[in-house]
Amino acid sequence: MTDLTDLGIREIRDGVRDGAFRAREVADAFIGNVSRAKALNAFLVETPDHAIAAADAADTARDAGETLKPLAGVPIGMKDLFCTKGVATTAASHILEGFIPPYESTVSQKLWDAGAGMLGKLNLDQFAMGSSNETSYFGNVISPWKRNDGGNAPLAPGGSSGGSSTAVSARLCPGATGTDTGGSIRQPAAFTGISGIKPTYGRCSRWGVVAFASSLDQAGPMARDVRDCAILLENMAGFDAKDSTSLKLDVPKWEAGLSNSLAGKKIGIPREYRVEGMPEEIEALWQQGIAWARDAGAEIVEVSLPHTKYALPAYYIIAPAEASSNLARYDGVRYGLRDLPEGAGLQDMYAATRADGFGDEVKRRILIGTYVLSAGFYDAYYTQAQKVRTLIARDFEIAFTQCDLLLTPTAPSAAFALGEKNADPLAMYLNDVFTVPSSLAGLPAMSIPGGLDKQGLPLGLQIIGRPLDEQGVLNAGLAIEERAGFRARPEAWW
């Protein structure tokens, strides 16, 4: 009999609907995998009862002959940045330890309304700040992948959605939510051989998502293939009056619209994405991706995005500036940690609470943000960064007059070992070099696995589209996915 945890979202949905198996069997199988995978540290909270209740509801509905909901019988993992009513939500921080939201985020509510169940809350970089999942207060997430060089170095699952990437890759859940501020869906997806899409800014409501940098934060799905991403995204996106930047647009039928043909499409190759020191294997995969796109009928054109090199420095002004403002709410008064030294007044309580409650990387970004927004520096740093952001967005606009989609590598390296990059914050930041520009421009972008490097680790290809053209991005993803035929998976050691 098939191991039900080998099935993706579509297979589970269709199998439950057609009676090939019961939703409860699927939930039990994944709950078992989750409970046996503690060594990966992917889950901060396990919620088997939630998954079982949703599964039983699906089975009951089917027995009654009702039309099943779009995600009936599908258990998923929820990044612990989404507030879930009655279930601890910490953003992997100490300062929110013990916080039990009295409300549900819009995106998670939509998924439950669609029939999905929750296996648990997934670990992440603290407040989604990190590219390796090493900043979580609750310990590193370990990638299920190992190098094939005989070494046993634990590898980074990417970040910040590292719990999500590990859980999907290790078959602990068939799909998971992620959030992406500068690459936090795409880079972890690339590191673990799965797919993930960040939709256009405004497609998914930010309401109830713990805020990092509000002009950049977007939720999106992570799953094993393009179709599964399309299915999940359809059930996450949509207008929400509670988010002032939510786009008032109908949600397209992305799954029904999938096509693996790129005939008539022009795919742009940005020449500035050929960075110094990039491994040859990544260049080779990029060339292979270009060949696959051509084989699918696309015309390849070289394009230029001249301000690419300024995207990371602009991002590391804008994102910390917004973070320093957003994270001002953690004051030890309304929720979370309070540290009240003997005899301390209110100001001392704020300072002690925040010193104790935030990790080093979060403090670093709050300090950078406070610095660039402080009197006398605002124009030189923040205003200049926002002007450069305009130029970066304009680069994309001009490129999209010459092509329909862009194809790039997702990250400049395969997964690195835990501890390898965290001594130098700048080295870690540079890992987001290919994902940050499209975040700054609010564009839909997706990572799909393209192949393995010499050490047997997955490498991802990124597709970037015009605003609101998730369909184009997904279709190109599908065309490449079919040609890449990526079937590699980590061997269970946990």
Next chain:
Amino acid sequence: MPVDIATVKKIASLARIAITEDEAARIAPELDNLMGWVEQLSEVDTSSVEPMTAVIPNHLRLRDDVVTDGGVRDAVLSNAPQAEHGFFAVPKVIE
């Protein structure tokens, strides 16, 4: 402009994060290095460019000025480290 220990202590105070002398001494060169790296933005000519305000053109909506939520005091207070008599409680502010 270099980020020195005194600057770190000042911004930590602005950010309401308690910081020791040792931490300030450790953080100062890190921030100095990062700020030196972002300094490259100053070489971009932005004289004819407006700063970005919205990535996707979108109008902020107005809604009717009516109460849409509320009456959930206990839920609001449910996560407070210290709640008393239906209020958030903090250390004495006025002597």
